[in-house]
Amino acid sequence: MFIDEVDILIKSGKGGDGIVSFRREKHVPLGGPNGGDGGKGGSIVFVGDEGMSTLLDLKFQKHVYAKAGENGMRKKMKGADAKDVLVKVPLGTTIYREGTREVLADITEHGQAEIIAKGGHGGRGNTTFSSSRNKAPNFQENGGQGIEMNLHIELKLLADVGLIGFPSVGKSTLITVLSNSRPKIADYPFTTLIPNLGVVQVPGRQSFVLADMPGLIKGASEGLGLGIQFLKHIERTRVLIHVVEMSPESLREPYEDYVTINEELKNYDYNLLERPQIIVASKMDVEGAEERLIAFKKHFDEDTLIIPVSAIVNDNLKELVYEASILLETTPFFYKKDEVVDDYVEYTYNEEDMDFVINRISDVTFDVKGALVEKLYNRANLDTDESLTIFITKLRKAGLDDRLRDAGAKSGDTIIIMDLELEFVE
Ligand SMILES: Nc1nc2c(ncn2[C@@H]2O[C@H](COP(=O)(O)OP(=O)(O)OP(=O)(O)O)[C@@H](O)[C@H]2O)c(=O)[nH]1
Ligand SMILES: [Mg+2]
Structure with missing residues (x-):
């Protein structure tokens, strides 16, 4: 799960x-x-x-x-x-x-x-x-x-490269042959239900983490299929490998597949379409795939990199891995367009948070609370006069007198600290 x-x-x-x-x-x-x-x-x-x-x-x-x-x-x-x-x-x-x-x-x-x-x-x-x-x-x-x-x-899974594409185009098979990941693949189309991560070793270069995603379908960005639930896991990837099936067995048209998936990425709000893509033409070992690839290529100009592969007969996989690692090196990290830095507060321990909160509850009565007071109070065992003196000395050292004066306290006023009632003496 x-x-x-x-x-x-x-x-x-x-x-x-x-x-x-x-x-x-x-x-x-x-x-x-x-x-x-x-x-x-x-x-x-x-x-x-x-x-x-x-x-x-x-x-x-x-x-x-x-x-x-x-x-x-x-x-x-x-x-x-x-x-x-x-x-x-x-x-x-x-x-x-x-x-x-x-x-x-x-x-x-x-x-x-x-x-x-x-x-x-x-x-x-x-x-x-x-x-x-x-x-x-x-x-x-x-x-x-x-x-x-x-x-x-x-x-949100941390992967450098994400595998995307329609169901059953061969994404899981690819991650299996390219990395140490062993997702479930059966002879019958076994749809991936959860993202899988695998580390891909690149000879002579930096290894990278590849994510195998559940297949996307039309309407994924609006919540159809497993789509939206998992699209967020490719938010942090920098490069996408877009797998398009060339086998005629898919019964869909490869270029339409390609356009549909990109449409879904565009509709999802994490700039997913701005990530560089490597187009992979998959299942090239199947009869009829070559013809479909030729037709597919006609939609692109000469410079577009399309890597034809077969995971089954291990064709061109080295080139794919190499191209991915080159692209990774030159691609910056992406952030959500409307990612507001304001609602992302880094947690830092702040001594000033541990201060006093003084409330004037009557003309001559002041109530002192605050994290520092509570902390010292919890630490002290106030059964003896000596420890009470230590407790009060610590509060004074932390500047309680000044704060009480600022709040308007005068000599003789009553100061309430937790269950203690004390007299303010100047
Ligand atoms: N002939 C051939 N079959 C392949 C190749 N790659 C994958 N397949 C087969 O295609 C079917 C689907 O492969 P998967 O890797 O599970 O596809 P997927 O893209 O992960 O599918 P989802 O998880 O449903 O999105 C399996 O039966 C694979 O054996 C290939 O290169 N050549
Ligand atoms: Mg799969």
Whole structure:
């Protein structure tokens, strides 16, 4: 089954909490702190895998969770880090944040790894907090929260060259003889239902990825047949091999075939017709093919390159592969005409997003929220005065006082931060 769109839920692991613990030894009345740090939570990492060509695995998985880091332990022992969860996807996979459609990653290379949800950091144990001023801190830090996110994932296969043409003209047979791909072909016309990719080796030149597409029929660009569903997979190809059957068994007229397919490409909105095409006259071993080829050629001028081939008797295939690789070298990448760069927001982690949001809820009361506040709050264990002081000091260092003043706060006003009620002191 070929799946090119899925929605999944991912959740990275929470970091392990640091702990408070003190050394207890016989004959030593006051042991020092020995609470260990928590381990890191597992991240969710997407990795490009050239061996894959569908998002089928994710379709069934529905959600991907990473484990939490272990809590710290006594004797300064750090909790174990949780393993990152690697999600393998085919090249050409784009990962969007569901809803906003923000692009989180575009996977185009084998082995390319993108952290989509980072695991929470491990919280510090009280050992880490001991200092000359405070030799016996009785507070710790909780691990950072994991990130939960709904993702929309889309696949547009990455191939350099695409095979197009009517059904049964010999596209799958070609990819089989030209590449390492082994799609299903039977003696009876076995229609390709999903795109296949194969790597074509070109002696002395760069190899390229060839895509075998389901056959197109008239009306494909309007959704007839498998057409539109798969046309998008040739959006990223740079060169098209347009296969036109010369065997009289096809019962259609080769030039009409050629025009019909080009018409479909034109009606599809990804500039597909602007891609350079290599016209391949297929099944030249069949009787009567030569005559049809001569008639076909009359519609073109002398310079048009038409390569007559037979996949069955291996005729002219080297030339075809060579021409394709030459064309590839001189052809730029194509983009959709109306591809608006604006709705394609590259995801970058921005420190400023982690700021304060201050709301004046009465004349003398201010509510402080924001990603930074939440992050620090989740990390702090606010049971002790000491950790409360640390929490507030961190907020002040991040510029909270200035922001409160900008919002109109005066000495003596009430500041609400999560479930804390504090007084603003100038
Ligand atoms: N005589 C001859 N038959 C061929 C040649 N290439 C393919 N065929 C036959 O044509 C039939 C269709 O070939 P496929 O490769 O499945 O055609 P396709 O273009 O992939 O068809 P769809 O997947 O339906 O679009 C098969 O029976 C092949 O054996 C050739 O060069 N010569
Ligand atoms: Mg096929």
